Amino acid sequence: xxxxxxxxxxxxxxxxxxxxxxxxxxxxxxxxxxxxxxxxxxxxxxxxxxxxxxxxxxxxxxxxxxxxxxxxxxxxxxxxxxxxxxxxxxxxxxxxxxxxxxxxxxxxxxxxxxxxxxxxxxxxxxxxxxxxxxxxxxxxxxxxxxxxxxxxxxxxxxxxxx
Amino acid sequence: xxxxxxxxxxxxxxxxxxxxxxxxxxxxxxxxxxxxxxxxxxxxxxxxxxxxxxxxxxxxxxxxxxxxxxxxxxxxxxxxxxxxxxxxxxxxxxxxxxxxxxxxxxxxxxxxxxxxxxxxxxxxxxxxxxxxxxxxxxxxxxxxxxxxxxxxxxxxxxxxxxxxxxxxxxxxxxxxxxxxxxxxxxxxxxxxxxxxxxxxxxxxxxxxxxxxxxxxxxxxxxxxxxxxxxxxxxxxxxxxxxxxxxxxxxxxxxxxxxxxxxxxxxxxxxxxxxxxxxxxxxxxxxxxxxxxxxxxxxxxxxxxxxxxxxxxxxxxxxxxxxxxxxxxxxxxxxxxxxxxxxxxxxxxxxxxxxxxxxxxxxxxxxxxxxxxxxxxxxxxxxxxxxxxxxxxxxxxxxxxxxxxxxxxxxxxxxxxxxxxxxxxxxxxxxxxxxxxxxxxxxxxxxxxxxxxxxxxxxxxxxxxxxxxxxxxxxxxxxxxxxxxxxxxxxxxxxxxxxxxxxxxxxxxxxxxxxxxxxxxxxxxxxxxxxxxxxxxxxxxxxxxxxxxxxxxxxxxxxxxxxxxxxxxxxxxxxxxxxxxxxxxxxxxxxxxxxxxxxxxxxxxxxxxxxxxxxxxxxxxxxxxxxxxxxxxxxxxxxxxxxxxxxxxxxxxxxxxxxxxxxxxx
Numbered sequence: 001x002x003x004x005x006x007x008x009x010x011x012x013x014x015x016x017x018x019x020x021x022x023x024x025x026x027x028x029x030x031x032x033x034x035x036x037x038x039x040x041x042x043x044x045x046x047x048x049x050x051x052x053x054x055x056x057x058x059x060x061x062x063x064x065x066x067x068x069x070x071x072x073x074x075x076x077x078x079x080x081x082x083x084x085x086x087x088x089x090x091x092x093x094x095x096x097x098x099x100x101x102x103x104x105x106x107x108x109x110x111x112x113x114x115x116x117x118x119x120x121x122x123x124x125x126x127x128x129x130x131x132x133x134x135x136x137x138x139x140x141x142x143x144x145x146x147x148x149x150x151x152x153x154x155x156x157x158x159x160x161x162x
Numbered sequence: 163x164x165x166x167x168x169x170x171x172x173x174x175x176x177x178x179x180x181x182x183x184x185x186x187x188x189x190x191x192x193x194x195x196x197x198x199x200x201x202x203x204x205x206x207x208x209x210x211x212x213x214x215x216x217x218x219x220x221x222x223x224x225x226x227x228x229x230x231x232x233x234x235x236x237x238x239x240x241x242x243x244x245x246x247x248x249x250x251x252x253x254x255x256x257x258x259x260x261x262x263x264x265x266x267x268x269x270x271x272x273x274x275x276x277x278x279x280x281x282x283x284x285x286x287x288x289x290x291x292x293x294x295x296x297x298x299x300x301x302x303x304x305x306x307x308x309x310x311x312x313x314x315x316x317x318x319x320x321x322x323x324x325x326x327x328x329x330x331x332x333x334x335x336x337x338x339x340x341x342x343x344x345x346x347x348x349x350x351x352x353x354x355x356x357x358x359x360x361x362x363x364x365x366x367x368x369x370x371x372x373x374x375x376x377x378x379x380x381x382x383x384x385x386x387x388x389x390x391x392x393x394x395x396x397x398x399x400x401x402x403x404x405x406x407x408x409x410x411x412x413x414x415x416x417x418x419x420x421x422x423x424x425x426x427x428x429x430x431x432x433x434x435x436x437x438x439x440x441x442x443x444x445x446x447x448x449x450x451x452x453x454x455x456x457x458x459x460x461x462x463x464x465x466x467x468x469x470x471x472x473x474x475x476x477x478x479x480x481x482x483x484x485x486x487x488x489x490x491x492x493x494x495x496x497x498x499x500x501x502x503x504x505x506x507x508x509x510x511x512x513x514x515x516x517x518x519x520x521x522x523x524x525x526x527x528x529x530x531x532x533x534x535x536x537x538x539x540x541x542x543x544x545x546x547x548x549x550x551x552x553x554x555x556x557x558x559x560x561x562x563x564x565x566x567x568x569x570x571x572x573x574x575x576x577x578x579x580x581x582x583x584x585x586x587x588x589x590x591x592x593x594x595x596x597x598x599x600x601x602x603x604x605x606x607x608x609x610x611x612x613x614x615x616x617x618x619x620x621x622x623x624x625x626x627x628x629x630x631x632x633x634x635x636x637x638x639x640x641x642x643x644x645x646x647x648x649x650x651x652x653x654x655x656x657x658x659x660x661x662x663x664x665x666x667x668x669x670x671x672x673x674x675x676x677x678x679x680x681x682x683x684x685x686x687x688x689x690x691x692x693x694x695x696x697x698x699x700x701x702x703x704x705x706x707x708x709x710x711x712x713x714x715x716x717x718x719x720x721x722x723x724x725x726x727x728x729x730x731x732x733x734x735x736x737x738x739x740x741x742x743x744x745x746x747x748x749x750x751x752x753x754x755x756x757x758x759x760x761x762x763x764x765x766x767x768x769x770x771x772x773x774x775x776x777x778x779x780x781x782x783x784x785x786x787x788x789x790x791x792x793x794x795x796x797x798x799x800x801x802x803x804x805x806x807x808x809x810x811x812x813x814x815x816x817x818x819x820x821x822x823x824x825x826x827x
Contacts, residue, residue, distance in 0.1 A: 005645040005646050006639060006643050007642070008642065009638035009639060009642035010596070010635040010638045010639045010642070011596075012638060013634035013635045013637070014596045014600060014631055014634075016634065017597075017600055017630055017634060018600055018603075020630075021600070021603070021607065021627055022607075039692075039694075047557070048557050050553045055410075056408065056553070057403070057408065058408075058556065061404070061405060061408075062403070063402060063403070063769070063771055071694075096551065097553075098551045098553055099553070100552075101553055101555030101556060101557050101558070102555065102557035103553065103558055108548070108550050108552050111540065112536065112537065112540055112554060112558065115533075115536055116532075116533045116536070116562050119529055119533065123525045123528060123529050123532075124525060127522060127524070127525045130521065131510055131513055131521060134438065134506065134509050134510040135510045135511075136509075
């Protein structure tokens with residue numbers, strides 16, 4: 001039953017996908033340029049801080065005056081040799097946890113980190129239990145079928161599966 | 163502004179009030195029929211639905227007329243329009259504020275109700291009155307809010323000579339399409355909701371309505387997807403921060419129903435094919451609609467402080483909270499009491515079967531929805547309860563959601579290769595091998611070329627390539643098989659394979675769109691280059707291989723704003739981009755218009771931030787790789803959806819012919 005076509009086309013598809021990957025890597029790697037490391041470091045820190053006067057925007061992306069000042073402060077402190085943690089602690093001391101876009105792992109933020117894991121466990125476990133139960137479930141006979149018809153249906157389904 | 167306009171707005175107000183009254187009739191008809199025992203009452207619902215739509219449309223027409231004619235004796239018009247506002251935006255200003263967007267919501271609801279009434283007048287005649295009644299109750303809730311607390315028809319005396327103008331942020335083509343599409347999505351889920359409530363109350367056999375609900379859910383999902391995509395696109399070129407999605411609470415508000423809606427359209431398929439998950443589907447229908455309502459209210463009650471928080475009014479909070487509470491308690495209450503009226507009729511044959519994988523899909527999407535809900539509401543709840551303020555921003559959502567999505571992409575590659583009931587393990591392994599090898603190779607190549615930027619990069623690209631290959635090889639296998647059997651030309655086989663099972667391949671095209679979007683997100687999320695510099699005319703900025711020359715600025719006048727337009731030449735291609743800094747006179751509000759040059763592989767995105775001194779300008783420039791993939795992926799998703807919807811009825815399969823017979827009344 002398997003023929004030339006049935007074998008060749010899937011392989012062709014694999015080749016096409018492979019070429020697509022190569023093409024993209026080649027195209028994307030063409031334009032790499034060195035960036036100012038300090039600018040990248042500044043933005044990396046600014047990305048995780050909330051611009052306190054903006055509506056839910058990170059300091060790295062806001063064009064407001066405060067965000068600009070905050071970026072300048074980060075840059076100055078980086079130049080003064082402070083670490084990322086020290087700089088973030090500086091802003092938390094001034095504005096509170098509110099300034100952190102990523103909520104802290106303790107205190108009021110703890111719930112936010114525990115809950116997704118707990119939900120994952122609960123949802124995963126209930127799905128598993130559901131599937132296991134249905135695996136052994138006794139089924140009602142399909143209504144209105146004679147025994148031999150039901151048998152035929154069952155066989156047809158099995159062929160379907162094969 | 164004519165005298166006619168003064169009368170017309172009152173007529174509109176009257177029509178809306180009348181619509182409220184007729185809605186009550188529509189909501190109460192089946193109940194009254196039962197109490198009085200009069201069989202003619204339910205037939206009223208149909209006519210009521212038509213009348214409510216017409217009356218609500220008259221109200222909307224009156225409002226639009228007031229906007230276009232500049233009738234500033236209407237408070238809402240005076241607040242959201244202006245004589246110099248272009249016509250385009252005068253019409254869109256209808257949904258530019260709180261009152262008008264609620265009116266748009268209810269208007270769309272009456273439209274859906276009309277379509278359901280027309281669609282069901284023969285197909286599900288006996289259930290129609292109750293379906294319309296459920297929608298009637300929803301309309302009643304909204305009309306109550308609109309007419310008594312948020313009335314867009316409210317008059318203003320003395321009448322001001324000119325209006326305050328529409329928020330400049332909203333004066334954009336995105337404003338014309340984004341809210342209506344989003345609302346068509348939100349409100350669209352009210353139809354499955356009405357079906358589910360009717361089914362629960364009448365013990366309507368699930369197999370008879372789930373197919374209908376599937377189509378309605380797909381339509382709503384399509385509109386919601388389109389609305390979210392247009393919203394992202396709008397944010398991208400309008401907000402000037404080079405991004406399209408910021409996990410803002412308002413974005414989350416539209417994303418939650420999308421996630422649950424996605425779970426729903428998958429699990430409906432399981433019930434359709436394998437007759438299980440009946441109660442779970444009803445639960446999902448109710449939850450999806452509840453989240454649509456929540457989304458509307460989060461945005462429109464002003465409870466959030468976010469980039470989208472226009473038109474806020476906490477004074478209506480109590481009503482909205484009460485309405486939400488009633489809908490939630492009533493719908494989940496009915497579900498808890500009657501939800502198990504129909505149980506699964508088939509068993510799971512194997513844990514490695516498509517239905518089992520669909521269950522895991524539902525776990526992933528429900529979990530994703532729950533996490534977004536948690537992250538969005540938790541800061542609000544915390545502040546309300548303890549006064550402590552925390553922020554849950556993009557880094558949190560990325561940390562939590564990205565792994566879930568990666569799991570979803572993996573499922574998306576595996577599940578279509580796994581048949582219903584039971585997979586042949588050997589064959590499955592054989593078929594998964596090439597995609598897995600290619601996926602791993604792509605991930606390795608990614609590491610080699612770009613280094614270790616973030617673990618999500620290689621993993622996401624590897625999974626995307628894996629899924630893409632799996633999808634295409636599966637399709638190629640079907641085409642090959644068809645050619646063997648039919649001996650026809652390749653092109654014909656390619657088309658006929660899809661045409662023969664549009665429902666399935668439509669879904670696969672949607673998955674393809676998701677893969678394309680994934681690549682776009684990886685590219686623009688992990689490989690964005692950004693620079694913030696001060697430039698004088700003639701200066702050249704080099705960013706990620708692109709060279710940008712600043713040519714200078716020029717003044718420009720728009721219809722209702724004054725602009726400074728900068729000119730930048732992209733030296734690599736000679737193209738010019740013109741970012742603007744606009745000042746909208748009436749609201750004294752500065753706005754940035756970014757200058758964007760797009761090619762399929764990257765966008766150059768320039769923002770004119772402000773004048774640094776007499777001739778230097780602060781300039782923000784980004785190079786965003788693969789952003790275009792995101793919009794292209796969105797278009798592919800919608801095409802796939804249309805393909806799926808073009809197949810009206812699922813094919814009757816051999817084994818279930820007898821069961822299908824039961825479904826014809």
